[in-house]
Amino acid sequence: xxxxxxxxxxxxxxVSAENALGGEHYLNHGRGLWSWLTTLDxxxxxxxxxxxxxxxxxxGGVFALLLRTELLTPQQTIMKADTYxxxxxxxxAVMIFLFxxxxxxxxxxxxVLPLMLGAKDVAFPRLNLASYYLWVSGAxxxxxxxxxxxxxxxxxxxxxxxxxxxxxxxxxxxxxFVLGFSSIFTGLNFVVTIHKMRPPAxxxxxxxxxxxxxxxxxxIQILATPVLGITLLLIIAERALGVGIFDPALGGDPVLxxxxxxxxxxxxxxxxxxxxxGVISELMATFSRKRIFGYAAIAGSSIAIxxxxxxxWGHHMFVSGQSNLAGMIFSFLTFLVxxxxxxxxxxxxxxMYKGSVWLATPMLYALSFLFLFGIGGLTGLFxxxxxxxxxxxxxxxxxxxFHYVMFGGTVMGFLGGLHYWWPKMFGRMYxxxxxxxxxxxxxxxxxVTFFAQFVMGSQGMPRRYYNYLPEFTTYHVxxxxxxxxxxxxxxxxxxxxxxxxxxxxxxxxxxxxxxxxEWQTPSPPPHDNFLRDPVVDDPYDLxxxxxxxxxxxxxxxxxxxxPAGAV
Amino acid sequence: MSHTPPHGEAHDPHLAHHFxxxxxxxxxxxxxxxxxxxxxxxxxxxxxxxxxxxxxNHPEIxxxxxxxxxxxxxxxxxxxxxxxxxxMAWAVRxxxxxxxxxLTRLLAATIAMGFVFLGxxxxxxxxxxxxGLLPGTHFNYPLPEVPAAAPPVAADPAPVGVPAGDASTIAxxxxxxxxxxxxxxxxxxAPPVVPRNxxxxxxxxxxxxxxxxxxxxxxxxxxxxxxxxxRRGEFGPRYFTPVDLAGLxxxxxxxxxxxxxxxxxxxx
Numbered sequence: 001x002x003x004x005x006x007x008x009x010x011x012x013x014x015v016s017a018e019n020a021l022g023g024e025h026y027l028n029h030g031r032g033l034w035s036w037l038t039t040l041d042x043x044x045x046x047x048x049x050x051x052x053x054x055x056x057x058x059x060g061g062v063f064a065l066l067l068r069t070e071l072l073t074p075q076q077t078i079m080k081a082d083t084y085x086x087x088x089x090x091x092x093a094v095m096i097f098l099f100x101x102x103x104x105x106x107x108x109x110x111x112v113l114p115l116m117l118g119a120k121d122v123a124f125p126r127l128n129l130a131s132y133y134l135w136v137s138g139a140x141x142x143x144x145x146x147x148x149x150x151x152x153x154x155x156x157x158x159x160x161x162x163x164x165x166x167x168x169x170x171x172x173x174x175x176x177f178v179l180g181f182s183s184i185f186t187g188l189n190f191v192v193t194i195h196k197m198r199p200p201a202x203x204x205x206x207x208x209x210x211x212x213x214x215x216x217x218x219x220i221q222i223l224a225t226p227v228l229g230i231t232l233l234l235i236i237a238e239r240a241l242g243v244g245i246f247d248p249a250l251g252g253d254p255v256l257x258x259x260x261x262x263x264x265x266x267x268x269x270x271x272x273x274x275x276x277x278g279v280i281s282e283l284m285a286t287f288s289r290k291r292i293f294g295y296a297a298i299a300g301s302s303i304a305i306x307x308x309x310x311x312x313w314g315h316h317m318f319v320s321g322q323s324n325l326a327g328m329i330f331s332f333l334t335f336l337v338x339x340x341x342x343x344x345x346x347x348x349x350x351x352m353y354k355g356s357v358w359l360a361t362p363m364l365y366a367l368s369f370l371f372l373f374g375i376g377g378l379t380g381l382f383x384x385x386x387x388x389x390x391x392x393x394x395x396x397x398x399x400x401x402f403h404y405v406m407f408g409g410t411v412m413g414f415l416g417g418l419h420y421w422w423p424k425m426f427g428r429m430y431x432x433x434x435x436x437x438x439x440x441x442x443x444x445x446x447x448v449t450f451f452a453q454f455v456m457g458s459q460g461m462p463r464r465y466y467n468y469l470p471e472f473t474t475y476h477v478x479x480x481x482x483x484x485x486x487x488x489x490x491x492x493x494x495x496x497x498x499x500x501x502x503x504x505x506x507x508x509x510x511x512x513x514x515x516x517x518e519w520q521t522p523s524p525p526p527h528d529n530f531l532r533d534p535v536v537d538d539p540y541d542l543x544x545x546x547x548x549x550x551x552x553x554x555x556x557x558x559x560x561x562x563p564a565g566a567v
Numbered sequence: 568m569s570h571t572p573p574h575g576e577a578h579d580p581h582l583a584h585h586f587x588x589x590x591x592x593x594x595x596x597x598x599x600x601x602x603x604x605x606x607x608x609x610x611x612x613x614x615x616x617x618x619x620x621x622x623x624n625h626p627e628i629x630x631x632x633x634x635x636x637x638x639x640x641x642x643x644x645x646x647x648x649x650x651x652x653x654x655m656a657w658a659v660r661x662x663x664x665x666x667x668x669x670l671t672r673l674l675a676a677t678i679a680m681g682f683v684f685l686g687x688x689x690x691x692x693x694x695x696x697x698x699g700l701l702p703g704t705h706f707n708y709p710l711p712e713v714p715a716a717a718p719p720v721a722a723d724p725a726p727v728g729v730p731a732g733d734a735s736t737i738a739x740x741x742x743x744x745x746x747x748x749x750x751x752x753x754x755x756x757a758p759p760v761v762p763r764n765x766x767x768x769x770x771x772x773x774x775x776x777x778x779x780x781x782x783x784x785x786x787x788x789x790x791x792x793x794x795x796x797x798r799r800g801e802f803g804p805r806y807f808t809p810v811d812l813a814g815l816x817x818x819x820x821x822x823x824x825x826x827x828x829x830x831x832x833x834x835x
Contacts, residue, residue, distance in 0.1 A: 120585035123595045188602045196595040197585075226606045230613035234774065243770040244703030245617060251628075251764025252703075256620055260613055 017531065018551055019506040020522035021427045029527040040125035041527065045132050046111030047425065050418075050423035052135065054106055058099035063091035066485055068449075074470050081466045085152035086167065088464060092155030093172060096177045098139055100410050101268060102274035105221075106135070106186050108417045109214050111425060113190060115518035115525065116208050118199050118534045123192040127185050141175030144168070154199050154464065156265070159246040159257040163238045170236050173380040177232040180225045183271070187221030190214050199536045208516045208539040209298055213278020216302040220267045220274070220309060228264035231257065255320055262313035270309040272406060273373075274302055276413025277344055280366050284348045286514040287363035288355030291540045294347035301340035308337050318389045327386055333383035339523025341377050345370065360486075360512070361435030365416030368443045372408025376401060379454065391459030397457025400450045407446060414492070415442070422497065423511050427524040428504030434496040508553025513545040520556075581806045583702055593808055600812040604819050607782070614775050618830060621767055631761065632768035633834040635708075636699050637691060642830040644687050645824065651680035652821045657789075659814045662807040665799060670810070674794040677817065679789040688780055695769070706766035742779050772831055779827060782820045791814045 026043045030036075031438055036044060067087055070077045079087070095184050110128065122128050145151055146379030149168040149498045162169050194215050198207070235257075237243040285292040292298065314322060314330030348370060357363065378403045382388050392398060423429055453461075456475040461468060468476065510519035518525075520534040535556075545554040579589055608612040622629050658673035699707035793813045796802065802810055 111706050123586075124581075124599060125585070127599075184606055188599055188606075191602060192595050192599045195598060222602055222606055224608060226609035230610050230778075233778075234613075234617075237774060238703075241702065242704035243774060244766060245770050245774070247703065250703050251625070251767045252768075252770070255621070256617060260616075263822055475791075 017522055018508045018553065019427055020084065020524055021506055024526065025187040025427070025522070026527045027426070027438065027524055028050065030449065038129075040121070040129055042110050042114050042122050042128060042478075043124065043425075043525065043529075045128050046107055046109075048132055049102060049110060049135070050107040050140070051424075052132075053099050053103050056094055056139065057103075060091055060095040060099055061487065063087050063094065065483060067091060068483040071476045073481050074468050074473055074476075076467075081151065084466045085464075086150035089151045090146060093142065093151070093176070095406075096155055096268075096272075098135075098142065100272045100406060101179075101183055102135060102186070103410065104270075104279065104417060105190070105214055105217055105271075106131075106182075108279070108414070108421060109190065109210075109275060110186075112421060112518055113193060113211065113214060114503050115198070115424075115521065115529055116211055116516050116539075117193070117197055118517045118530065118536045119193070119197045120529055122189050123196055124189050126553065129188055131172070131182045134178055134185065138175045138177075138179035138182060138335045138348050141178060143173050145171035145175060154197075156261060157232075157235060159235070159238070159254045160263075162235060170239055173232045175236050177229055178234075180229050180232070183221050184225045187218035187225075190218040191222065194218075201548035202536050205296060205299065206538065207299075209281035209292065209295070209302075210275075210278035210516075212299040212302045213275045216306040217271050217274045217278075219303075219306050220271050224264045224267035224271075224310070227260060228268075229439070231260040234260075255317070255322075258317055259313070262316045266313040266316065267306075267309040269402075269405070270305055270413045272410045274305060275414075276369070276410045276417075277302065279413045279417035279420070280345075280348060280369050281427055282514065282516070283362050283366040283420060284351045285542065286420075286512050286521065287358045287360060287366065288352045289513070289542055290351060290355035291542065292347070293350035293353075294343070295540065297343050298347050300330070303342045304340040305337065306359075308333065309395065310339070312337060315389075317383055318386060319393050323514050331384055331386050335381065338381060340375065345374060345377075359436075361430075361432060361439055362416045362420040362512075364436060364439040365412045365419065365441075368439065368446075369409060369412040369416065371405050371443075372412060372446065376404030376408050379404065392457065394462055395457040396453040396461045396463055400453035400457055403450045405454075407450075415439075418497075419511065421518075423507030424518060424523050424525070426501055426504075426521075428500045428502075428505050429507050429511065430500035430504055431496045434492060438489045438496070441492065442486060445482050445485030445487075445489050449479050449486055450482070452476075452479040452482065454543050505552070508551045510545060510554040511552070513542060513547065513554035515539055515541050515545060519554075575735065578804075581808075589805075596808050596812060599818055602813050604815060607819060608823075611775075611778065614771070614778065615826070615830075618771055618775070621771060623814060625762070625767065627760075627762040628765055628768050629834050632765045633832065635695070635698075636772070636832045637694070640687050641828050644684050645828045647680050647684050647687070648821045648824050651677045651684075652818055654680070655778055655814045655817045659807065659810050662797070662802045662810040663804055665711060665803045667797070670797050670802065672719050672795060674790055674810075678787055678790050678794065681783055681790070684783060685780065686775070700765070700769055702770035703766055706769060708765075710761050710765065775827055775831070779820070782823070786813075786817050786820045 016556045024043055029041075030039070036048065039045065039048075066079070067084070067119060070079050070084055071089075085271070110122070116306060145168045148171060149166070151157075151165075151167045151169055151172045153167070153169060157169065157173060162173075194207070194211060234243070234245055238246055242250075246254050248254060281292060281298055312330060312334045314326055315334045318327050318330075348366075359367075383392055383398060419430065419435060452475045456472050457478075459462075459472070461472045461475070507523040509522050511523075512519070516539045517534040519534050521530045544557045546557050547553075548555040582589050582592060586595065652675045654673045658670055658677065661669040661673055693700065699705075699709075701707070790813055793810055796809065
């Protein structure tokens with residue numbers, strides 16, 4: 001440490017150990033665009049990811065609104081049939097590869113993981129930056145594909161259509177391949193960081209549950225994504241070189257593609273949901289002002305979900321002609337996933353029981369998660385059962401199911417986590433009133449949009465159809481109006497969060513009274529993360545943190561009330 | 568800030584500031600490399616899986632088409648890669664012991680053997696290119712005509728052992744022991760039966776060896792970078808992590824070939 005650094009640190013400390021906005025912190029440690037683009041600081045990389053994935057979310061959301069608008073009437077409303085096919089493909093591909101998969105791990109996880117460990121950075125900071133640029137390159141290839149002939153295969157790129165359509169499949173598939181490597185490197189970095197950089201006092205079973213969620217996610221990212229990589233390379237080889245491995249005319253097997261694809265893409269569903277479950281575990285404990293119930297069971301169930309996730313891919317292929325025996329085994333294994341998922345849900349409910357539940361904005365999202373993930377998970381059992389799946393396959397029931405899990409689960413977890421760590425990221429509080437209004441709007445808008453789809457799906461409305469029979473009109477109109485409500489809620493979030501960046505109240509170090517290490521450093525944290533070594537022991541001993549009206553935040557019990565200006 | 572060494576203590580120039588000590592940094596690097604190798608195995612795993620599926624469903628294609636591969640060239644290439652693994656492991660040892668001259672020579676030898684491997688591979692590819700033994704739509708090798716009367720698979724079902732359709736894949740127990748009693752052996756040798764879809768074998772051959780070849784090239788580029796750093800004297804008993812990790816990668820590339828060679832060239 002040079003004396004220059006030390007002086008900076010003292011001047012930062014002199015402002016406040018609570019809020020560092022007046023002094024030096026990671027956001028102003030280096031100045032100018034170049035200092036951001038070349039940063040190795042995990043917090044800045046996390047913020048860059050956050051901005052990028054939110055841009056992707058916006059783009060995917062615009063596609064969704066256009067799709068829903070088209071579906072207002074049974075015939076053509078605003079776009080042609082081919083455009084519609086391209087748009088639902090792009091909606092799916094952008095949302096999945098660019099937003100949901102990197103969403104929580106790469107944006108929130110990057111920011112929070114080293115802080116929770118009390119460490120200075122992730123194990124491989126350069127690799128971390130490289131994986132961000134891989135994301136950017138993958139996104140560029142996706143954009144090139146959109147401009148040069150948007151893909152119309154659906155996000156699943158099923159052969160043989162994907163090897164014969166005239167749209168630019170190669171660019172999109174190569175983009176997804178590159179994004180896969182971005183995801184692998186993030187996972188690799190997190191596994192090594194969690195193994196090698198935990199402080200000596202933090203044993204595996206003293207890790208915050210968010211880290212267990214990230215760990216399970218990282219394992220899946222490492223083990224599943226390479227298989228997607230080779231599958232996508234084979235599609236490119238098929239289109240560019242005519243290799244013929246998936247082409248029945250040349251003796252190839254298109255169903256093999258489906259096996260390869262779902263071997264990745266089903267575990268990928270758990271890449272999306274596991275980190276959200278980790279966020280929910282943190283929110284439930286903090287906002288119930290109570291120790292998390294069933295810590296070991298929640299931690300273990302994350303790993304159980306990660307393991308089982310590799311054994312269920314065949315449930316996407318019940319009607320593909322796989323043998324009845326394979327179908328039965330995959331169906332059984334699919335039902336097994338319900339066990340660790342339910343363990344988590346019951347433990348969260350037990351955490352709230354007799355807690356003093358504080359309905360702050362992050363907790364509203366956590367509660368939304370419980371309801372929506374509950375519905376999404378239970379309807380998954382309908383689809384995992386062989387007989388009902390034949391009826392429901394490729395209907396709006398499936399669309400509603402995975403939106404309840406992906407949006408109702410992952411995005412609610414993401415929004416909850418974003419609101420929870422926002423004060424730590426930027427040192428400002430957002431408007432709590434607008435936060436609650438938006439959370440309510442999103443919850444209602446979401447249910448209106450997608451519950452209607454359960455109903456029409458069970459009545460036989462097929463997914464990915466451009467036109468439909470007039471008897472489904474009412475449901476489609478309800479669903480479309482719900483999507484506008486949902487969009488309005490999300491727009492409000494965007495507005496008050498941006499507003500808070502300059503106008504929000506300065507945030508204390510620990511606005512929520514959480515006991516994990518990231519709340520022991522000023523908001524926003526200094527470049528080296530901590531002014532002094534944080535106390536890293538029991539992440540759920542919330543009793544030690546007491547409300548201090550003067551700070552408008554929480555203070556560690558026993559630490560004397562500090563006048564501003566002293567550490 | 569307890570991770571920062573106190574002022575005055577000699578600071579290891581290779582120790583990144585976020586690691587508490589050099590051992591942790593070395594272990595983190597090594598764990599990271601092993602995880603990366605696991606992802607590489609899974610990347611190839613998809614192709615091995617495709618191989619297994621097609622070989623199980625169409626063994627006759629593999630039996631027939633593998634004869635077009637040159638066992639001698641493949642065998643030489645296998646030996647070249649195994650020896651290059653030896654020189655690589657030796658280079659890591661030399662780095663650990665601080666033997667600078669041995670380190671640079673062994674690294675250069677490893678890279679040279681990479682070139683030999685690629686050269687032989689080029690000869691093999693060129694031969695197939697000229698013969699038209701290519702994957703998928705590009706396959707244009709003049710195969711002998713299949714007799715129109717006999718369905719291709721039914722002509723010689725015994726060695727194949729895979730019944731058509733949904734029947735069990737386990738051979739019937741009532742079959743007699745193989746060997747002298749085999750009636751097929753008594754028959755005069757049948758004209759070679761050309762199976763359908765031979766190009767599938769070459770699709771798999773070219774994707775597997777092609778992806779492996781790209782990995783050989785990537786490994787050689789890495790080793791050239793390591794060689795350059797070794798020439799500058801950057802490695803020694805206190806710091807040899809990059810040599811060690813590059814060596815792990817090279818061994819993996821070697822190991823994958825050791826599986827590819829018998830699976831593609833030595834089929835019975």
